Amino acid sequence: MADEAKYRVGMVSKMTGLSTHTLRMWEKRYAAVLPKRTEAGGRLYTDADVERLRLLHKLVGSGHSIGGIAKLPDGDLRHMAAAFPAPSTQPALRHLPEVRERVLAAIEHLRTDEAEQILSRAALSTEPTDFLKEVVGPILVEVGDRWERGELRIAHEHACSTVMRGLLFSLMRLYPTNDARRRVVVATPAKEDHELGALMVAMLAAMHGWNVLYLGPNLPAKEIAYAVTDTDAQLLMLSITNLKPKDSEREIAAIESALSERVRILVGGRAATAPRDSRVQIQQDLALVEAALSG
Amino acid sequence: MADEAKYRVGMVSKMTGLSTHTLRMWEKRYAAVLPKRTEAGGRLYTDADVERLRLLHKLVGSGHSIGGIAKLPDGDLRHMAAAFPAPSTQPALRHLPEVRERVLAAIEHLRTDEAEQILSRAALSTEPTDFLKEVVGPILVEVGDRWERGELRIAHEHACSTVMRGLLFSLMRLYPTNDARRRVVVATPAKEDHELGALMVAMLAAMHGWNVLYLGPNLPAKEIAYAVTDTDAQLLMLSITNLKPKDSEREIAAIESALSERVRILVGGRAATAPRDSRVQIQQDLALVEAALSG
DNA sequence: TAAGTTATGTCTAGGTCTTGTCGAGCTATC
DNA sequence: GATAGCTCGACAAGACCTAGACATAACTTA
Incomplete structure (x- = not known):
């Protein structure tokens, strides 16, 4: 039902905000989407196509070049769209829930290296306070909860603490000061x-x-x-x-x-x-x- | 997934805060990153490139010279970003006894920032094994001894452990590996x-x-x-x-x-x-x- | 301390590439 | 014949490319 090819180019133009010219060009030049055709040659787009085009439109609007992103898989596009909301309006808080999920998954499998990597990447692109409040704190709480519920073991809790300790140490040292009065x-x-x-x-x-x-x-x-x-x-x-x-x-x-x-x-x-x-x-x-x- | 080269130089400029001029110069003069090219010659950066550039930007902002750090591997950069901002130019190979003295003096006055600074500088210019055997180990032993003799207090011992812990963490992350067999x-x-x-x-x-x-x-x-x-x-x-x-x-x-x-x-x-x-x-x-x- | 050297970010100039938009000419559908 | 769609070619604005000049600051050396 959702994968039915049913929208013609004019409709898709209205749905995505892209001109029909642009839609055709993105297809011809970059193969951004490849809609089915009617027997007579008319384009027929699916819901997934429209969704993808909306993502691409959004990303282009935030500065990406269509040539560079047109061929990326949907997952990457979604990820990028989450990581890069309209720069001036919202800070990059949107993808933090995903960061939390990925870190928790890594800890669950005792992959501390992976957890560290995700965290330090996120820390570099997030305000430190937000990072503490939206990532570090919630993860600690969640690990504690899951441990109490018996879903995680002491080993996981130790691994998590270790990672966080190392990370916080590092972050702390990012802000040196010589102000002896404070x-x-x-x-x-x-x-x-x-x-x-x-x-x-x-x-x-x-x-x-x-x-x-x-x-x-x-x-x-x-x-x-x-x-x-x-x-x-x-x-x-x-x-x-x-x-x-x-x-x-x-x-x-x-x-x-x-x-x-x-x-x-x-x-x-x-x-x-x-x-x-x-x-x-x-x-x-x-x-x-x-x-x-x-x- | 995330290792595709997809960002053009303008986008990378927005993401890192570095001007496009600077991005090109860092590439040309220091080979700080070497993005793939489109057929026509346009630069295409990966997520990893962007992260590396963010790190470099951060380090340059805190006093390092781009020429000195542009060629270092990612691990080193992360370590330095985590460690402390002053440049590390002194090859203190036989200064290790002096390093020990200075660190001990710093700890005696509870100046952990100073101790950290001396240690990370020494760590970066010493073979890791030597560093452990000639600096970290002896200092721990010495602090323990002085504590037993009543010359230092528990607070000093804690301060020392804290510093060392942070340092060893950072150093450990210098050597990432993916070898699942070991x-x-x-x-x-x-x-x-x-x-x-x-x-x-x-x-x-x-x-x-x-x-x-x-x-x-x-x-x-x-x-x-x-x-x-x-x-x-x-x-x-x-x-x-x-x-x-x-x-x-x-x-x-x-x-x-x-x-x-x-x-x-x-x-x-x-x-x-x-x-x-x-x-x-x-x-x-x-x-x-x-x-x-x-x- | 003065003068030279190096390191580094910025700017300009002239050319190429990218990309959205338009128009011409043609076809299918109602 | 009006409407919507198709392909192809053209075009202009802006993004990018290279190479080199410049200004400034930091470091060396006389």
Whole structure:
């Protein structure tokens, strides 16, 4: 039904916005589509042809040359159209769901090299914040969920963390700074082993021009306080995703009491809590963390 | 699928932000990319070309000179983009002791950015094996010693690990491979949190053309066995530096019994031990591990 | 420190290629 | 005969090509 050749050239012109002249030329010069013919020689296009022509039209409109893309298979065209929406209007967020799917598939088969490749390509063409919010975060959540549902194993979760850790490290170092006045220490309190949140936050800070000292997961309160004081940092960011509220509050209180009042403390992550009466800010939303960093 | 040459120079200009003039000049003067040509002589770029150009653009933007980096392989570019932006022109071959001193000094003051900078510069101008044996290893040992003597704190040790981890990750990605016949899984058994040995070994393997699946630290025996079987790896490498002999032997025995006899198992690290009567090889010396990999 | 060299992005000039559009002349269908 | 379609050839605007000149900045060397 859908593969029936049923549209004549005038109709297709109206459907695609391409002139009949152009349709004929694209066929003759580039074989972009090859419609069936009536016995008398009239062109008959299928739905698939029309769809393809619409894609080509869109791509040409965004700067591609018809000669270069006319012969590509439909899949490639769709991919390109997704990767390159009208440049001025929308940022390149459209293809991020596909990136997520491909990365998840790669992780499922433990193909970390492939996952890395897809991710780093996407990272280069996406705003870092979007990348964190639309790719890294969702993938981590999804892997966690699938693991809880028993669809993925610990091995997958490790592989995923490893890839993400490496990636975030790399991205973080893309933004060097020498501004000694905006130092931030990023870490995870004792017993909190989950470091990816901290890494994401560290990357955001680096992106906003902060001079980041990243200390990794599971650091005793005394040590965190020492690092902040020793480097004369103005800001301390902690990430807490797994810790019990009791432990979390105890650690944070210990850190807070060891620090000068000048130091701002920002705690993020799913399980972030703080003692009352404390000057610690809780901020679970990445966008708000970012706002705090740019202020 | 994505390896077709399909973008003309104007489109590539839009995608990369480089002027068409610059694109032609980079090709003519530095052979940064060598696009296919149409019959008439028009340039046709692939997706890979575009990605490479984006990388080059980014690196040039952060201070590298195009002449210096135009001919480097993609892996190096990715590594550099991930590593840090200053150019690496110093051939520091016998400066390694000095490198060690400077890195240790930087870590002592929690200046991880500086440590990273020195290390990546040294890494790029040193043979990877030398780099591991003369720089990474000794620094880790030295930091551990100083920590035991009370001269350094946990915070320093964390900072050092973090830096090294990031660095080794980047280096590992310098050597991509698609050889499906030489797959190796690298991990650390349950309760062994110390992953730097594993990372060093993973990097060595990658360097020798192995297709490395790095799973990180602290992975249960079942999971390790699953990963090896699922990816059809020929070799499993474990690193053990902190585990008690009893735990170590139990984990290794569990892994061994779950694996096909075809799979070689290599265990390295300070605390490496294995049950007797096992086919597991123990190899503490990095040079010998390397020999095993190249064989 | 001054002067020369190198590295690199931009511009111009003159020619070729690409591509959308048009018109002429012909055919089939209603 | 009006309408829609077909093929072929022509054309103009703009995209691209090569080669070389230039300006500027960074690095060397005297």
